[in-house]
Amino acid sequence: MAKIISGTEIGRAMRAEIAVEAAAFERESGVTPGLAVVLVGEDPASQVYVTMKGKACREIGFHSREIVLPADTVEDELLGVIDGLNADPEIHGMLVQLPLPRHIDSQKVIMRIDPMKDVDGFHPVNVGRLAAGDRDVLAPATPSGIIQMLLRSGYDPKGKRVVVVGRSNIVGKPVALLLLRDAPGGNATVTVAHSRTPDLGSVTRQAEILIAAAGKPQLITREMVSPGVVVIDVGTNRVEDPTRERGFRLVGDVDFAGVKEVAAAISPVPGGVGPMTITMLLANTLQAARQIDAAAAGASS
Amino acid sequence: MAKIISGTEIGRAMRAEIAVEAAAFERESGVTPGLAVVLVGEDPASQVYVTMKGKACREIGFHSREIVLPADTVEDELLGVIDGLNADPEIHGMLVQLPLPRHIDSQKVIMRIDPMKDVDGFHPVNVGRLAAGDRDVLAPATPSGIIQMLLRSGYDPKGKRVVVVGRSNIVGKPVALLLLRDAPGGNATVTVAHSRTPDLGSVTRQAEILIAAAGKPQLITREMVSPGVVVIDVGTNRVEDPTRERGFRLVGDVDFAGVKEVAAAISPVPGGVGPMTITMLLANTLQAARQIDAAAAGASS
Numbered sequence: 001m002a003k004i005i006s007g008t009e010i011g012r013a014m015r016a017e018i019a020v021e022a023a024a025f026e027r028e029s030g031v032t033p034g035l036a037v038v039l040v041g042e043d044p045a046s047q048v049y050v051t052m053k054g055k056a057c058r059e060i061g062f063h064s065r066e067i068v069l070p071a072d073t074v075e076d077e078l079l080g081v082i083d084g085l086n087a088d089p090e091i092h093g094m095l096v097q098l099p100l101p102r103h104i105d106s107q108k109v110i111m112r113i114d115p116m117k118d119v120d121g122f123h124p125v126n127v128g129r130l131a132a133g134d135r136d137v138l139a140p141a142t143p144s145g146i147i148q149m150l151l152r153s154g155y156d157p158k159g160k161r162v163v164v165v166g167r168s169n170i171v172g173k174p175v176a177l178l179l180l181r182d183a184p185g186g187n188a189t190v191t192v193a194h195s196r197t198p199d200l201g202s203v204t205r206q207a208e209i210l211i212a213a214a215g216k217p218q219l220i221t222r223e224m225v226s227p228g229v230v231v232i233d234v235g236t237n238r239v240e241d242p243t244r245e246r247g248f249r250l251v252g253d254v255d256f257a258g259v260k261e262v263a264a265a266i267s268p269v270p271g272g273v274g275p276m277t278i279t280m281l282l283a284n285t286l287q288a289a290r291q292i293d294a295a296a297a298g299a300s301s
Numbered sequence: 302m303a304k305i306i307s308g309t310e311i312g313r314a315m316r317a318e319i320a321v322e323a324a325a326f327e328r329e330s331g332v333t334p335g336l337a338v339v340l341v342g343e344d345p346a347s348q349v350y351v352t353m354k355g356k357a358c359r360e361i362g363f364h365s366r367e368i369v370l371p372a373d374t375v376e377d378e379l380l381g382v383i384d385g386l387n388a389d390p391e392i393h394g395m396l397v398q399l400p401l402p403r404h405i406d407s408q409k410v411i412m413r414i415d416p417m418k419d420v421d422g423f424h425p426v427n428v429g430r431l432a433a434g435d436r437d438v439l440a441p442a443t444p445s446g447i448i449q450m451l452l453r454s455g456y457d458p459k460g461k462r463v464v465v466v467g468r469s470n471i472v473g474k475p476v477a478l479l480l481l482r483d484a485p486g487g488n489a490t491v492t493v494a495h496s497r498t499p500d501l502g503s504v505t506r507q508a509e510i511l512i513a514a515a516g517k518p519q520l521i522t523r524e525m526v527s528p529g530v531v532v533i534d535v536g537t538n539r540v541e542d543p544t545r546e547r548g549f550r551l552v553g554d555v556d557f558a559g560v561k562e563v564a565a566a567i568s569p570v571p572g573g574v575g576p577m578t579i580t581m582l583l584a585n586t587l588q589a590a591r592q593i594d595a596a597a598a599g600a601s602s
Binding site for chain 1: 424425426427428429430431432433434459460462468470474475477478481483488490491492493494495497498499504507
């Protein structure tokens with residue numbers, strides 16, 4: 001029976017650590033880390049995320065600013081808001097909640113964010129620095145959260161065969177790049193499989209660590225893993241469930257009930273990777289505040 | 302006995318095609334593609350490369366500009382030269398020959414090149430776009446050359462198990478990203494192994510296509526590959542050889558004599574990946590000229 005890798009617990013412990021570190025940083029520098037979240041429109045799921053991010057900030061003593069713009073906001077206005085946040089000394093991290101309304105060019109918006117404040121790690125300069133193995137880059141939150149879950153559960157990827165299922169730009173590829181980096185949490189032998197991989201099971205059975213990020217409900221079954229595997233399930237798929245009040249439940253990319261019988265450890269859905277994403281956003285905001293403070297000190301010396 | 306994948310022959314055929322395409326583009330647009338190569342100092346190997354690049358340009362009718370600066374050139378002067386080339390309408394691609402003298406910050410220099418003219422594909426914005434799977438990015442020359450060698454020899458990586466040995470920023474990681482892209486030459490299941498991979502042979506034996514880019518002479522032996530593998534050898538290692546006039550010979554990362562007995566196909570060293578790199582620089586210069594021309598047409602319409 002597998003050990004459960006709880007993102008809820010690891011996230012809570014990390015947020016407590018971040019609060020302590022941020023307080024020490026504030027004593028030294030006089031700087032309170034600040035995160036701005038920009039939402040365009042009224043997508044209910046996005047509203048929930050924005051509220052959660054603001055609450056998480058306040059709980060650990062960060063400045064938080066939530067900017068909600070109407071759905072018909074023109075692109076130039078949004079770019080102006082970003083310019084303002086780029087210039088704002090109280091804000092060290094910002095993110096624009098995706099997806100944006102169709103009339104706005106997401107790529108142009110992401111490109112406008114100062115890479116030093118890009119706590120989502122989606123700016124091409126930061127993606128490029130991550131791909132180049134830079135240890136100081138702001139790395140995307142979900143992939144960084146996966147690495148922390150492994151390290152803090154005692155499963156260092158170093159020297160291990162890791163299989164990532166999924167090649168998305170927000171999870172699959174960046175987590176593969178983190179796993180390849182010559183840095184803590186890296187130095188793994190990494191395979192990326194995806195929808196075009198024939199006989200997926202023959203690949204996943206080679207994994208000592210398996211990261212499922214394909215966005216397909218219960219894609220990974222017991223027959224597709226080897227005994228003793230460590231599994232991180234990144235999937236959050238809605239499947240209809242008339243027994244639930246809201247009419248659906250969330251399931252991962254892994255058949256949890258089957259795989260937990262053979263795995264050494266496994267993360268659940270919900271309560272796995274999800275809570276880590278906001279935690280890593282906070283970690284990135286503190287990192288950005290430190291880097292911006294250090295750059296300012298360097299420029300004035 | 303393996304088929305030989307000759308970069309010399311594939312490169313020659315591609316350069317003929319590029320010349321035809323460039324002539325057609327010139328008739329339509331009035332634009333002759335131009336490549337500038339900047340060399341700082343007198344490193345003999347770098348001088349040879351610069352001369353080869355200039356010659357290759359002229360052979361296919363491109364403008365070529367070779368700029369050689371003294372070894373004690375200050376950083377600001379080099380940045381000024383790059384600014385000039387960025388603004389020069391006759392130049393569509395440029396590269397600064399690496400390594401640079403120690404008193405110059407290479408990263409700062411690379412960051413100064415207009416990403417649209419960055420035919421080496423080393424600017425973080427281009428690395429980021431490559432990592433994001435962008436089909437229109439200027440991809441680094443050597444990795445692109447490897448993909449072309451596979452496609453033009455009839456070994457499409459799509460759906461294949463590809464193992465890349467080496468995780469460098471100029472070959473290993475970018476070729477892995479090209480192989481993962483949902484684009485021609487991509488859609489492979491990709492494993493990246495490296496110096497921290499235990500039991501490398503157990504990984505390389507799973508390869509249907511093996512790309513050796515570790516920089517270790519004859520690292521890959523016959524026992525480390527499975528029969529029928531297709532091997533691209535990116536290594537160009539100098540090993541002492543008193544029987545040669547210059548005192549050394551070039552060997553790849555693959556034990557060619559042994560591996561060719563079991564492989565379906567293999568690229569030699571020299572005459573393999575080497576000649577493809579300059580070819581892909583020319584292809585990138587034409588692509589950059591087209592993209593700059595299209596952007597100018599878009600801006601003026």
